[in-house]
Amino acid sequence: MASPLEVLEHLVNAAVVHAFGADRAGVDPALRPSQFADAQSNCALALARDLRRLPRDIAGDLAEALRAVGLEGVASVETSGPGYLNFTFTDAWLSARLVELAGDARLGVPSVEPETIPIDYSAPNVAKEMHVGHLRTTIVGDSIARTLDALGHRVVRQNHIGDWGTPFGMLIEHLLDVGADSDEAALLRSDPNAFYQAARRAFDGDPAFAERARNRVVLLQALDTETLRIWQELVGRSKDYFNRVYRRLDVTLTDDDLAGESTYNDDLAAICDELEAAGIATVSNGALCVFLPGRTGRDGQPSPLIIRKSDGGYGYATTDLATVRHRVRDLGADRLVYVIGTTQSQHLEMVWETARLAGWLPDSVPTVHVRIGSVLGADHKILRTRSGDSVRLLSLLDDAVDRVRDALSERPDLSDGARDAIAESVGIAAVKYADLSVAHDTDYVFDADRMVATTGNTGPYLQYAATRIRSLVANAPSDEDALLEGSPVLVTNESERALVLDLLGYGSVVAAVGRSYEPHVLCAHLFALAQDFSRFYETSPILQADPELRRSRLRIAVVTLDVLTSGMGLLGITVPDRM
Known part of the structure; x- marks a missing residue:
């Protein structure tokens, strides 16, 4: 439509x-x-x-x-x-189009020619806590994935977690020392950073432990059965933690979407061999490197893409090349989308350029870097704790939820359970919307007080608009539902007209977001829609109007609720039953 x-x-x-x-x-x-x-x-x-x-x-x-x-x-x-x-x-044309929209289960969102689109986002590290730096790639990536899904594409979520490498020797040895059933081992599910830091202290302070850890890395890389068993236990405990965060954020990532570094272990040697045989990679100072034309460092010297280290180990570049090959060759990608920090731009470009030289990434498969900016504190620097550490993602969410709960403390009509449920829904929406409503490649200042407000361009404002419409419809005469489906829509004033135009534009906005990967465009449209509904509500009596006009305005309200709910769903934001 x-x-x-x-x-x-x-x-x-x-x-x-x-x-x-x-x-x-x-x-x-x-x-x-x-x-x-x-x-x-x-x-x-x-x-x-x-x-x-x-x-x-x-x-x-x-x-x-x-x-x-x-x-x-x-x-x-x-x-x-x-x-x-x-x-x-003409009023008649707008009326007819809104009636058509009301009967469209897709609310005007077009169905596109489906493409297979692997989308790489979130990517936390095993045995490390997710911090504020993971917020944006997780939230923006999930909204883009939802939008592409809604348009009819075959979206393949790829959560490229860090689950391999030298730190695992240290982590495995520490788990063996403390015991799998110990309270400290339980930290992997609740406070992974504490477990990791304890392992690091042992590595730095105990030479014997450090030696055991190095030996354990060798066993891990050799796929020793017992070492792999312990590694799998580490990964499994971290998965429990990741899933707890994802459930709370209401993102669509599951265990089936995990595609960690370890996934590509068997491919890495072949990646290096193929590049070297093709003359794309050469040995420099003992390391196998790709030198791409025009790629230089700050000193003007050629900047290599190191695909095998001088000690024989593999790095991010090797794994990333393997992901490109897998996503094109095995997943049948029509385009590749990476939702990753802006600072990774040059690395990604070098990986893609190398993959194209090797023939693993055809020119017919475009690549997209959805560049993610930083979350800043009030000082306009990277948001950190007072001690200088990265802010834990869960603590950031807890703070937003607590602020909403405090604001609801004066509501005697709410039970403790209802208050907690509303606080959780509104607090999480506040954090997500604050992130999604700004261009993904720009930085933004994390202001908890502003983002939990129910006025202004915030998630709670949209939630409040939707719950108000739901309450309005619930208070309509009991026989009204039977009449709504066949009732005409009347455009009688400017506030109705503006609202109808917003509603009719929803599908094209969703399609535009699917092309540009910019959820903030959808946020802007939904905010304008909520504002225009507020003006419509103030200037156009609904329940008090004569029956024909009441039915028309109720129908406009119902479509507005449907569009708000649909659009917020693409942002990963729920509408609470009450606020």
Whole structure:
């Protein structure tokens, strides 16, 4: 179902061809909402340079051409300013389109030609606690995955956890020392950092322990049966911890999506052999490296992609190359999406360039780096604890939930259980929305007081808007539900008109997010929708209106609730029963 702006895009393109010839086909109609009409096109300004005419004269020609090609659904098209085209839809057309939307289970979200899209996100480390740095890649990645799912793509979630390497010798030996049933071993499920730091202290302070740890790494890399058993226990306990975090954040990652570094152990030697045999990789100072044209460090010297270390070990580059090959060759990827920190940009580009040279990444498979910025503290520096450590993700969530619970403490109508449930839903939504509502490649300041507010562009504001509509519908006359499905929609004032236009634009916004990987665009649309519903509610009596108008406005309210709930679902945000 095309949105109003998409309908106008087709009309403007047809008018451009009619007025100025087929060679002008495909000109950007530059459509946007307007305070003076339902929509405005600025394309005459763009055409002026090529046509060497005044934009206003071009706009006049386009207005005539639009009338010639037909203006179904458009009540008027007027020129204004230096060369703008202002469009106003007919009330009847808007009404009919909203009725159509109300009967569409997809709410106008288009079904696309499905592609297989592996998406790499979250990627915590085994035996280490998830910190605030994991928040954005997890939240943004999950929203993008949900959106691509909704559009009909075959999304393959890839949680590339750090579950292999030299630290595991140290961790395995420490687990053996403290005992699998000890309280300290239980920290792997509750406070992994404490377990890791205790193992590190033993490694740094006890030479005998350090020697055992190094020997254990050799056994692990040799796939010793007993060492692998203990390693699997470490990984299993960490999975319990990851899943606890994911359940609390309501993200869609499961154990089936785990694709850790260990997954590719059997491929790494072959990766190196193929690159060396093809002349893509060469030995430099004992390490096998790929030197790519134009890739230099700050000192101007060639910057290598090291795929095998001088000691024979493998690093991130080797594993990342194996993931590319696997995702294209075995998963059948049509495009690759990586939701990873901005600082990893050069590394990813070098991996992809090497994979293309090796033939593992065809030109037909595009790669996308969804660059993730940092979460900052009030000092506009990376958010850290007073001791300088990274902020634990769970403690950050606890703080937001506690703030909401405190705000609800004056509500005598709520039981303790209801208060806790609302606090959890609203607090988690506050954190997620604060992250998703800003461009993913920019940094943002973590302000807990602002993000839990029920006013402004916040998650709780959207939740409150949805719960208010739900309450409104619940208080409608008992026989109203039977009448809603067949009732017409009446557009009788400007607040209704603005709200209907928002609702009809939802599907195209979701499609745009699927192309641009920018959840903040969806956040902006939902916030505008909630604001416009608030104005509609204030200016357009609903339950007090006459029966025909009441049914119409109730239907608009129901569709608004459906769209808000759907859109928030793509953000991974739930709507509580009450607030």
